[in-house]
Amino acid sequence: MEAAKLTRLEARTRVIRGAGRLLFIVFGVALGFVVVATAVPQRRELEKLESRLKLAEDREREVNAERDHRSTELRALREDPAYLEVHARDRLDYCGEGERILRLRRKP
Numbered sequence: 001m002e003a004a005k006l007t008r009l010e011a012r013t014r015v016i017r018g019a020g021r022l023l024f025i026v027f028g029v030a031l032g033f034v035v036v037a038t039a040v041p042q043r044r045e046l047e048k049l050e051s052r053l054k055l056a057e058d059r060e061r062e063v064n065a066e067r068d069h070r071s072t073e074l075r076a077l078r079e080d081p082a083y084l085e086v087h088a089r090d091r092l093d094y095c096g097e098g099e100r101i102l103r104l105r106r107k108p
Contacts, residue, residue, distance in 0.1 A: 076083040
C-alpha cells in the first residue's frame with residue numbers, strides 16, 4: 001500500500017513539475033511578445049524621424065549649394081570687371097555697336 005501512495009505522489013510531482021515548466025515557457029513567450037509589441041511603434045517612429053532627417057539634410061545641401069553659388073557670383077561681381085560687364089549688359093539689354101545678341105529660351 002505504501003508503494004502505491006509513493007507512486008501516486010511521484011506521478012503528481014511529475015505533473016506539477018511539467019505544469020510549472022509549461023507555465024514558465026508560456027510566461028517567457030508572453031514576455032517576448034510584450035517586448036516585441038512595445039518595440040514596433042518605436043521602430044516606426046524611428047523610421048519617420050530618419051526620413052525627416054534625410055529630407056532636412058537634402059534641403060541643407062541645396063541651401064549650401066545655393067549659398068556657394070551666390071557667394072561665387074558676388075565675388076565675381078566685386079573682383080572681375082569682365083564678369084560685371086557681361087552681367088550688367090545682359091540684365092540691362094545693352095549691346096555694343098555692331099554686336100549681335102542671340103537669346104535662347106529654355107523649354108519649361
